[in-house]
Amino acid sequence: MPDITGDRLRGHLDTMVLSVLERGPAHGLAIIQRIESAGSGLLHMKEGSLYPALYRLEGQGLVSAEWERDSGGRPGPRRKLYKLTRKGKAQLGRGRAEWETFVATIGPIVGGAT
Amino acid sequence: MPDITGDRLRGHLDTMVLSVLERGPAHGLAIIQRIESAGSGLLHMKEGSLYPALYRLEGQGLVSAEWERDSGGRPGPRRKLYKLTRKGKAQLGRGRAEWETFVATIGPIVGGAT
DNA sequence: GTCTATATTTAGACATGCCAGATATCACCG
DNA sequence: CGGTGATATCTGGCATGTCTAAATATAGAC
Numbered sequence: 001m002p003d004i005t006g007d008r009l010r011g012h013l014d015t016m017v018l019s020v021l022e023r024g025p026a027h028g029l030a031i032i033q034r035i036e037s038a039g040s041g042l043l044h045m046k047e048g049s050l051y052p053a054l055y056r057l058e059g060q061g062l063v064s065a066e067w068e069r070d071s072g073g074r075p076g077p078r079r080k081l082y083k084l085t086r087k088g089k090a091q092l093g094r095g096r097a098e099w100e101t102f103v104a105t106i107g108p109i110v111g112g113a114t
Numbered sequence: 115m116p117d118i119t120g121d122r123l124r125g126h127l128d129t130m131v132l133s134v135l136e137r138g139p140a141h142g143l144a145i146i147q148r149i150e151s152a153g154s155g156l157l158h159m160k161e162g163s164l165y166p167a168l169y170r171l172e173g174q175g176l177v178s179a180e181w182e183r184d185s186g187g188r189p190g191p192r193r194k195l196y197k198l199t200r201k202g203k204a205q206l207g208r209g210r211a212e213w214e215t216f217v218a219t220i221g222p223i224v225g226g227a228t
Numbered sequence: 229g230t231c232t233a234t235a236t237t238t239a240g241a242c243a244t245g246c247c248a249g250a251t252a253t254c255a256c257c258g
Numbered sequence: 259c260g261g262t263g264a265t266a267t268c269t270g271g272c273a274t275g276t277c278t279a280a281a282t283a284t285a286g287a288c
Binding site for chain 2: 245
């Protein structure tokens with residue numbers, strides 16, 4: 001089973017990030033882990049893809065970012081927690097509708113329906 | 115209902131072209147028309163997207179191209195007919211499988227399934 | 229000839245996911 | 259204290275493919 005490569009994620013990645021944040025706030029690498037663990041081993045998102053996407057979303061007011069206060073006994077630097085904003089939730093709804101439209105439109109064409 | 119923008123077509127357009135060619139040979143603009151008419155008004159493929167895609171597919175041996183002999187009483191220049199090759203048919207099968215994998219993988223994430 | 233419709237071609241812009249490395253922080257252990 | 263390893267974020271530059279927009283060309287209608 002071939003991996004899902006970058007081109008195919010275009011335009012969907014933002015909605016994916018919003019969607020996994022609906023489960024609760026998370027920092028960058030945790031978002032990657034959520035997505036990858038939901039991807040049956042076919043998805044491999046890299047930091048270089050995620051962080052720019054998060055900055056995009058933050059710039060649009062769809063997520064908010066906040067540094068964690070302490071590191072809680074964990075090795076490594078502080079983490080930046082991202083949360084869905086109200087605006088982000090609304091956009092997530094639109095993103096889901098767009099996904100449904102996308103699948104309903106492209107699917108029959110790819111599938112060979114007239 | 116928002117249009118399906120270019121980014122979201124990335125990686126799927128080739129399979130879409132192969133799929134509509136399965137119905138029979140067609141020239142460039144006819145391919146666009148087939149796709150747009152199947153797209154419920156949400157898809158707007160431009161020549162600048164299609165022709166490079168066709169050259170790509172031709173270079174990979176997935177389609178073959180041939181100039182029409184005469185213009186059959188129609189205004190305008192001669193048209194280049196594209197056909198699916200045997201290799202293209204095989205690739206179409208793979209592309210369909212990849213589409214199914216893509217939908218089955220991304221769908222649950224966008225949809226909010228854990 | 230001129231106009232119009234059809235058709236292909238192409239240069240450049242742009243967005244965004246990827247690669248690869250840099251940087252930083254903290255626990256642990258000696 | 260200093261080294262090591264794990265975690266985490268950030269960043270510059272690249273690759274790719276779709277879009278914009280215009281150029282070019284051909285043939286029928288009048």
